[in-house]
Amino acid sequence: MSEPQAEAQPPARKSKLPLLIGLVLALLLGGGGFYAVYSGMLFSSHAQEEEEAAVEPLPDIAFVPLAPMVISLGKGGSARHLRFTAQVEVSKPHISDVTLLTPRILDVLNGYLRAVDVRDLEDPTALIRLRAQMLRRVQIVAGDGRVRDLLVTEFVLN
Structure with missing residues (x-):
């Protein structure tokens, strides 16, 4: 076994x-x-x-800062405020012209922003439309060819 x-x-x-x-x-x-x-x-x-x-040189531009604005919106007890700051893009030869017209530019922007409805300001996509409207008004005030663009640096609604 x-x-x-x-x-x-x-x-x-x-x-x-x-x-x-x-x-x-x-x-x-x-x-x-x-x-x-x-x-x-x-x-x-x-x-x-x-x-x-291949990199092209920057265009001959400068930026003219606009004084910060606080704009009251609405009526009565429901008043709200908008804090707005911007800079204007100009060609360098036109810096002195646009700087001279800064108070008039601020007046136009202030008047326009006061006229805008608060509901339009609350819309997230409204800034693009508002910026285009403000740029057109600034270009009219400054004259043809002086202002290239408007750059919104602060837009706070409380």
């Missing part, structure tokens, strides 16, 4: 040589790739120089 017991042999060990070779190759290829990019072999500096050369 006794059968010869087969001797239990440990499983054959796999060779670690392929793993070691893979690790060494990964390090070599990673280092080679880093060196190729770092030294500029793959991405030449000529392409970067062409991109930098």
